[in-house]
Amino acid sequence: MIRLITDSQRYEAKVGEGLRSHYLFSFADYYDPENMEFGPLRVFNDDYISPRSGFPSHPHSELEIITIVLAGELTHKDNIGNETKVTPGLVQRMTSGTGITHSETNETDEEVHLLQLWFLPNKRGLAPSYEVMDVDFIKAKNELVPLVTGQKVLEDVVYINSNSTVYYGSVTQGEEITFRTFKLRRTLIYVLTGSVLVNNVEADGHDQIRLDEQEVIGIRGTADATFILVDVPAVEANY
Missing domain, CATH: 2.60.120.10 (Jelly Rolls)
Structure with missing residues (x-):
């Protein structure tokens, strides 16, 4: 089976000042019982963060969170000691496991464009961990x-x-x-x-x-x- 979902069918989130986002799956205030996940892929968001804005510190658990920056510079900070500037070519993975708190902000004067994907892990109860790698995919x-x-x-x-x-x-x-x-x-x-x-x-x-x-x-x-x-x-x- 092959299913096409067009740009106009994406959910456009109304998050407020500083953030524009489209959700490919049910997330936050968007709920469609027919569009909850794709295998273990639970979230796929296409985000734009304005200068001096972003996501303040918030918790996660039992998720594998992948962040792919396509333009700009994203600052990641978490409660297990990581602080990283993520730019195009770098790929970030955060295993929230039993619990982690982090923030994602744009501390520059240019807009950040990023993709974020959340997967349900194949193991529960993992210790929180973090990795960023230069894959140079651009x-x-x-x-x-x-x-x-x-x-x-x-x-x-x-x-x-x-x-x-x-x-x-x-x-x-x-x-x-x-x-x-x-x-x-x-x-x-x-x-x-x-x-x-x-x-x-x-x-x-x-x-x-x-x-x-x-x-x-x-x-x-x-x-x-x-x-x-x-x-x-x-x-x-x-x-």
Whole structure:
């Protein structure tokens, strides 16, 4: 099954001054019982944070939180001693585990654009932990760059406690990338810029395609495009 969800079908959050956000799944004041999660992927938000604004200190537990900054500089601070400036090319993972408190703010004079993905972990009761890695994905061209994985088949990638992998993809007009997976897994593609043809389904900027029971996924650029591809199990084991 292949399902296209267009830009206009995304939920536009009304958060207040300093933050613009779109939610791909039910989150905060947006609730749709038919759009709660995608395998262990529970949250996928596309956020813009204005200068001198952001998310003040708040708690999390039992989540794997991935932050991908596409533009600007995000300051992360937490109660286990981490303070990091996250910029494009860096990928951040926070295991909230039994409990962590953190803040995410824009302390600069330029807007920050980021993606944040929350996964349900494959193990509960983990100690809180944090990792940030320079993956240098921004320069990708006609390839899929793995950003985070818990499948233990990739090296030099941020580790996540989920049997999932997140890729950054880039494809130029007329070129094609082939992604191979298994029928027992699910794939989500979120187009950042440009447009692509995914198994003969056209998707433009901010559209998403959700695929089930597809072993081979062809992604052709109908214009120069960038996108996020998330490969997940249908059900996360051990949760």
